[in-house]
Every structure is written in structure tokens, then in C-alpha cells.
Amino acid sequence: MPEVPEVEALALFLRERLTGHVVTGTELVEGRALKTRGRPLDELVSRAITAVTRYGKHIDLDLGGVHLSLGFGRAGWATWREAGAPEVADAAPPAPVIAQIAFDDGILGITDAGDWLSVQLHVVDAADEVPAVAKLGPDAADPAFSREMLVRALGGRRKQLKALLQEQETIAGIGNAYSDEILFAARLDPTAHAASLSDDAVTRLWRALRDTLDGAVRDRRGVPIAEQKAAKVAAMRVHGRTGEPCPGCEGVIEDIPGTKSGAQWCPACQGS
Template sequence: MPESPEVQALVDDLGTRLTGREIRDVDVVEFRVTKTRARPLATLTGERVTSAARRGKHLDLAAGTSQHLVVTLGRHGWARYRGADGQGSDGQGSEGDAGDAPPTLVAFTFDDGRVLELTDAGDWVSLGCWVVDDPAEVPAVAKLGPDPAHPDFSRAEFDRVVVGRRKQVKAVLQEQESLAGIGNAYSDEILHAAKISPLAHAASLTSAELGRLFDATVRVVSEAIDAQRGVPIDQLKAAKVAAMRVHGRAGEACPVCGDTICDFSFASTTAQYCPTCQTRGERLPLRPA
């Protein structure tokens, strides 16, 4: 699932390429993508993109004087470009040529011939698009908590949503109403950097642990955004995977202590941790009782 660092890099790319461009055509291949049925995506035809922004894990393309295209990429959504001649953004052929490439669910054609395709590689449609006057009209955006990547994000904001919560801290980190933009992968990385067990409850954290968790949250997210800035959008997912220290690394050596990274089950997915760094050497059951 794309998280704030990848979405920010995508937003930066879209802003550079599309700002000032007129939307000439909108082709909705999968009708379930449209979440504002009374305001279809085709209403953006003829409008010029004025800016691109990130709202948590959502894209926000402003168009014309008052419209916003808000996009949730969901679990498997992403974006790619192609030219009017079918060539991909790298000039080496469309990124959709490969047989295993994710299908295009919506395509926006611009006045320079470039086509922005929104894709979804999942077995069910998780990509969603809204056309609204204010991004806050999208319920998930309206409920977003503070964003750790924002320069004004403070310890006081962090404490308000974490301290005293009778909930596993990993769940709190991923709860978009508490902290915007973090998902399964970066929550694993944050907890490893903070040396905190993924099963620890927020209410049980000591003052020192809370301090480490705040520092790790800001540092991990900010460093990932910096590292992915300028990476071509078709390489962002691979760059994310390559940068992970524990997430997706089960069976490998921890880069800090050398212990073997382990799996455990969290909600409906699998996450990773280092026993030595995070659980005092204890191997957690794969599926906690």
C-alpha cells in the first residue's frame, strides 16, 4: 500500500508535469472508481490543473477555480504516464505493455498529449476518485489526524493521539484519524527504530519510550520522503521495498544487532520485528491468541 513518502513523491511529480495543463478527456474504465456519482470525473474536462497536494495517503489535484480531484490509491492503486503515441514516460514503450502490468481504471488525457493512467493491481477495486469543491468533503480526508511529515508537527500533537491509548501502538500509528500517512510498512520501521514491541499498548509506554517513538516517527517518515524525492514514479515501489530495514525482511539479519527478523500476524496482514531490538529476545507467536 502506498504510504505518505511514496504518495508525496508521486504528488511532486504530478505537480511538476501537470500544473497548467488542460484536461482534454476523461475515460472511466471502471465505474466503481467514481465516488461522486452526481459529479462524474468527466466534469473536469476543459479545466486546467492548478496544483497538486497530498492529504495523508490521498492525492489532491486542484483544477480550474474551485474543483479538486481527490484520489485514494487504496491497497494496490498507482499511477503511470503514456504519450499520445502509446509510449511510456521513459520513452521506452508504455509502462502498461507488460502482460502483468496492472489494469488502467481511469485515464486523463492532457493538452500536450500526455495521458495519466490510474491503475489498480488488486483483486478488488480499492482505487477511488472524488470531484469536490473542498477536499474535506471526502470523509476520509476530513477525519485525518496530524501528519508527522508536516514541518509544524509537534510533540504535543503526538501525545494527544498516543498517550494513554488502550490500543496496540502499531495500530495507533496506522490509524489515519490519529496520524496521517503511515501504514503497515512504515509502522514496522518506526517501531524498530524506537526499539518498541509491535504488541505494546500505547498506554503502557514509559516517558522514555514515548520520546523515542515520537523521534522515530518523525525521522523515519521525513527521511523516507527525502530519499524518494525525484525517484521516477515507476520505480517508487521498488525504492520503498529496497529501503526497508525490517519490513518484509523476515529471515534476514537485523541491520542493527544481527538477530533474525521475524514475522508476526497483525490484523489481516503480516508484519516484521527484531526480537533483540524490540522484544528483549522473545519470539512472538505468529498469530497472537
Template structure:
């Protein structure tokens, strides 16, 4: 579920809500998620949160000591509970719970088929391999057309896969890659190296447009409604069998995606369905 627009909204919420609070303890329900083998959660006990930063699909809770880096992977997410608030009946099992001295709690969970959520205690989040390898943030001023051209260049890689490659562009996942390619009118199986100049212009503009709009739309949405709001905003992703909102053609599954990725043959491939 989470991609950079949703994680940015979560970071904004935590920045406003958790900053200044003191961590009382961290309970791990799934120890595989803890990546700091030589550093224990207890190192964060009694530490005051001083800020929150986002790196792609990661959030760093900075304290007056080390930081807690949370990677949400493919299906991780978080929920916040003030002291006295009941646990939601439909809440997924928590992977870890970060409790605060005033009784508030941040719980993180993972809804994927395999565990992708990670927690790391670190003195410098940017030195961690998961952050150091990230490509540029597509909504930052540093993501220029020149940078985009270097990333795509002569890559013999399909566009759908390239957009989701975190080492190339950070924060884009399955859903927004479908939306970007639909807006750019490009097939998900097209190769980056084969793009014409006009197609490159369209793809660069679509990345900025789709993500920029999503960042604005997700801002200030309660974190427990982020998934529903994201799903409702999709044009083609998750819309198999529905009419394309642009041309009316049927939205189809990308071959080989097992129903997890969608496209419009008319808008993106000259009216010809992709071969299976």
C-alpha cells in the first residue's frame, strides 16, 4: 500500500504528533523485523522525539539520541493511538509497538504475503544501506530532466520495472507506476532505451504530475484513511474490467502481473492489448 505520497503524509502526522514525546518502550511482536542485530530497542527508551524525516518509503523518528528508522516495504503501515483509545477491531496484528510516557502508542504492521517492514536503530539514517542506495526523490528539486535522462538513458529495462526500482527513483511502487504510465500514454512493457524524445518528455512530466498531485491530495488525510483515499483516486490501477476514464476502453491486467498491475491498451499501446 504505502508509496511516497502516503508515507510523506504519515511523516507529517508524526512530526506534528510525536515530536516532543518521550519513548517509554518498544515491544517487538516479530523479531525478524528488527534489523539492528547489535543494538537493542532499549537504546531508545527514555529518548525524546526531536523530529521526523522521510526517505523514500522510510520514516526516521529522530530523538535526542539515536534514530529509529522504519521501512514500510511493500505492505507495511502504522496506526496511532492516544492513551485510552481502544484498539480498532479490524487492526492488523502489530509487528512492533512504540509506546510513549504519556500513554500514546505508535504500532506498525505488515499486511504482505512476506514480511517487508523493517526497524533499525541508527545514529545516522542516511548511512544505512537501505537509505544510501535510494535514487533521487521524484518530487524534489534535485529531480531534473538531466537526472531523469541519466536514469533512463540506455537502460534495456521495462518502464514499469524501472519506475519501481528504488535505486533509480525512490518512493514509487506498483500503484503509482501504473498511474504514471497511463498519464504518459506509455506501455508498461516498453523499454526505457527505446523511448523517443517526445515520450521522454511525457514520462518526465507524468512522474512530476501524478506524484505532485498525490502528495497534495494525501496531505492532512488521517493515517487510517490513507489506503482508502489512495484506492479511490486510482485511474487504472486496481480497475480491471472497468472503463478507462480517458477513452472508455476496458482496463486490463498487465500480462504476468497476476492481476496486480493494470493499463489501458488504447491509451498506452495504440489499441493493441499486450501479449501474454
């Protein structure tokens, strides 16, 4: 799943590459992805990109008052091919193309590699008309995200930290992988409830969140969008590293109980 560091890098690429460029054509390959059925992608044709904005794990393309919202879900992503450039065969099978937006100088592709469709496209008049965007909590990667904002997000709730960090209505932008990395950096049990945290633990969590995301956003900047997933995987310290030595102690990385191998932790470092 692309999370805030990768989506921020994609937004930066699209902002630099597409601002001022005109849509010359569209193709919707998978009709289920377009959630605004009364507003086809063809509404974008002949309009120029005026702004590209990230909202959590969503990207909004502003075309002079008409907006295309890209929600990548669990396995969505984007491709870019310069006008006139030949298609290059990948070593691995390419992800299915969901939609294509042709510009005067290239083609933006939206793909989804999941077993079920998770990409969502909306053609709207304003970004906050997209339900998932309208209900987003404060952005985790915003430099202004403070310890006090984290305290409000935690809210003394009896909800597991792992699940709470991924709750987009509470904190926007964090998914499965970075929640593992943040909790490892904070040395906190992912199954502990937010209500159980001491003041010191809240401070550790906030610092780990800031350090982890700030570093990842910085490291992903400038990485070609086709290489973002590999860069993310390579940077993980515990996520996806089941059975490997813990980078922080003499323990071994294990799957978090109940996650069906989808999330990892170090019980020695993070155990209650």
C-alpha cells in the first residue's frame, strides 16, 4: 500500500511534471473505479493542470475548477510515459491499468495490483466532495503535527495502537508498513491500547512518528515513481522482516499476533 511518503513523492513528481499541461484524452479501463458515474473522465479533456495537492494517501489534480481525485487504496499506483517513448517490458508482470490520462507530453496511468479493486477515481468540483478526503484527520507528515495533536488523536481510547495509527479519520497518511516502523522506533507494543500510554510513551510515539515519516518523505523524494515500492520495502526495519534478526536488540522479528503475517514487531523490544 502506498503511504504518505510515497504519495508525497508522487504528488511532487506530478506537480513538477504536469502543472500547465493539457489533458488530450482519457481512457477508463475498469469502470468500477470511477465513483462519480455522472461525471466521466472525458470532462477533463482540454483542461490544464493548475495544481496538484496531496490529502493523506489521496492526490487531487485541479484542472481549473474541475478536480480528479486519485485514491490508491491497498494496491494502487501510477505510471508515467513520455510522449513518443516506447513501452518498456518489465521483468515482473505489470499491474493492471485501471485508467489512463493522456497529456500533451505523456500519459499518466493508474494501476492496481491487488486481488480486488481498491483504486477510486472521482471527478468533482472540489477536493472535499470526495467522502474519504472530507473525513480525513490531521496529516501525519505535516511538520505542524504536534504532540498535542497526537494526544487528541489518541483520545484515551481503548483501541490498539496499530489499528489507531492506520485509522485515516484519526491520523491521515499512515498504513500498515509505517505503523509497524513507528511503533518499533517508539518501542511500543502494537496491541497496547492508546488509553494505557504514559506521558513518556506518548512522547516516544510522537517523536518516532515524526522521525520515521520525516526521514521517509525525505528519502523518497526524487526516487522515480516506478522504483518507489522497492525503495519503501528496502527501507523497512521490521515490516516484512519476519524471522530476521531485530536491528535494535538480540531478538527476532515476528508477526504480530492475529495479523496473518501482514504486520511485524520485535517482542523483545516492544513487549509490554
